Amino acid sequence: MDIKLSPIKSITTAHVTLSGSKSETNRLLVLQALFPHITITNTSNSDDSTVMQNALNDTDAVINVHHAGTAMRFLTAYSAIQQNKTVVLTGSSRMQQRPIGVLVKALRSLGVTITYLGTEGYPPLQITGKKIKASAVSIAANVSSQYITALLLIAPKLKNGLQLTLSGEITSLPYINMTLALLNQVGIEAKMQGNTISVQPIGVNPKPVNIVVESDWSSASYFYAIVALAPLGSTVSLSSFKEGSLQGDAALATIYNNFGVTTHFHNNTTITLTKSSTSIPSTINLTLNNTPDIAQTIATTCFGLGVGCNLTGLHTLKIKETDRLQALKTELQKLGAIVTITNNSFSMQPHSLFSDNKNANKVVSIATYNDHRMAMAFAPLALKTPIIIEDAAVVSKSFLDFWEAIQKLGFAATKL
Numbered sequence: 001m002d003i004k005l006s007p008i009k010s011i012t013t014a015h016v017t018l019s020g021s022k023s024e025t026n027r028l029l030v031l032q033a034l035f036p037h038i039t040i041t042n043t044s045n046s047d048d049s050t051v052m053q054n055a056l057n058d059t060d061a062v063i064n065v066h067h068a069g070t071a072m073r074f075l076t077a078y079s080a081i082q083q084n085k086t087v088v089l090t091g092s093s094r095m096q097q098r099p100i101g102v103l104v105k106a107l108r109s110l111g112v113t114i115t116y117l118g119t120e121g122y123p124p125l126q127i128t129g130k131k132i133k134a135s136a137v138s139i140a141a142n143v144s145s146q147y148i149t150a151l152l153l154i155a156p157k158l159k160n161g162l163q164l165t166l167s168g169e170i171t172s173l174p175y176i177n178m179t180l181a182l183l184n185q186v187g188i189e190a191k192m193q194g195n196t197i198s199v200q201p202i203g204v205n206p207k208p209v210n211i212v213v214e215s216d217w218s219s220a221s222y223f224y225a226i227v228a229l230a231p232l233g234s235t236v237s238l239s240s241f242k243e244g245s246l247q248g249d250a251a252l253a254t255i256y257n258n259f260g261v262t263t264h265f266h267n268n269t270t271i272t273l274t275k276s277s278t279s280i281p282s283t284i285n286l287t288l289n290n291t292p293d294i295a296q297t298i299a300t301t302c303f304g305l306g307v308g309c310n311l312t313g314l315h316t317l318k319i320k321e322t323d324r325l326q327a328l329k330t331e332l333q334k335l336g337a338i339v340t341i342t343n344n345s346f347s348m349q350p351h352s353l354f355s356d357n358k359n360a361n362k363v364v365s366i367a368t369y370n371d372h373r374m375a376m377a378f379a380p381l382a383l384k385t386p387i388i389i390e391d392a393a394v395v396s397k398s399f400l401d402f403w404e405a406i407q408k409l410g411f412a413a414t415k416l
């Protein structure tokens with residue numbers, strides 16, 4: 001199903017309640033499966049969290065995680081400690097192109113038997129779980145933080161805990177910090193000093209604990225983009241968000257100041273986004289290695305505003321749901337953008353396309369490459385030009401009711 005978004009000039013003031021963070025949820029689901037003293041509230045209703053929940057309940061010999069990267073990586077570690085059970089973990093054809101060798105290498109060095117059933121270094125994997133006796137391992141930290149989180153989640157279940165030594169430049173660091181913070185919240189001692197992380201085994205009779213998952217800041221990014229492209233004074237409120245988030249993407253509040261959007265926090269439940277300034281730089285430079293999931297939103301926001309950008313720290317984008325750097329370039333070029341990409345960066349020239357009105361009424365069809373964030377990042381551009389989003393249901397990977405949510409703000413969506 002494709003969706004056509006007719007152009008709109010302004011948005012309706014509205015309140016949107018977003019589902020829980022999929023990153024927090026998927027960590028907590030694994031922790032809960034290992035440590036039943038944990039209960040969770042406001043879990044994510046995303047496909048990726050449903051996949052995770054189902055996989056943890058599944059007793060089948062083959063588990064298919066579809067497109068869910070966190071499920072693939074976290075379940076690899078989880079399966080490694082299910083003693084004497086053999087399982088095959090597989091995923092979509094894209095998942096079979098997303099590397100997992102760094103994590104497999106670390107688990108093998110801890111004594112686990114893992115076999116590649118297809119290409120060496122990629123899913124599908126056959127894993128035979130065992131009681132891990134070792135308590136120290138080194139791992140490369142420059143490819144995906146999810147490998148590190150995967151090991152940290154099983155670490156408190158090991159007899160002597162785990163000491164993890166990270167090598168190389170650490171990517172997506174806030175996601176590692178999120179894991180450590182959640183471990184602490186459920187009563188597990190875990191800390192990072194320099195490039196060493198140590199996690200203690202869980203104590204006897206841990207106290208029952210309920211964790212309330214904060215809503216998803218990556219999902220909030222699309223509302224930041226909408227407000228940035230809307231007229232001065234436009235406002236949207238979102239819940240449930242708080243100051244001092246565990247999610248690195250909360251950096252949106254600072255980043256979108258550059259685009260004239262201010263964020264007000266109310267009672268640690270609601271944020272209000274307001275377009276409060278139209279004074280915006282002609283070019284913006286940002287390093288996004290801590291916040292890879294909002295790179296697409298920032299790139300399309302810049303395009304909608306005519307702002308140039310130099311976005312760096314993007315080396316992980318090539319191995320996500322699609323090659324996001326290439327996908328962004330191809331689709332923004334359809335709208336007339338002048339873009340240059342490298343292996344780790346994205347640059348776009350400033351332009352006055354929409355204000356000159358040259359392309360303003362041409363309906364451009366945006367391909368989404370099985371990537372939820374391609375669909376959601378381009379949708380806000382309906383404030384500037386009519387646009388078709390192909391395969392629009394792809395959004396459910398992280399944001400099940402995205403299309404309903406933006407219609408509340410006045411977006412005019414027609415199913416094609």
Ligand SMILES: O=C(O)C1=C[C@@H](OP(=O)(O)O)[C@@H](O)[C@H](O)C1
Binds near residue numbers: 144146172175
């Ligand atoms: O741990 C997590 O929940 C995630 C970590 C990040 O991946 P990388 O560490 O591979 O960049 C992020 O892009 C992904 O959406 C979720």
Ligand SMILES: C=C(OP(=O)(O)O)C(=O)O
Binds near residue numbers: 068069070320398
């Ligand atoms: C990269 C993402 O997810 P994952 O790696 O968990 O598939 C994402 O949600 O943008």
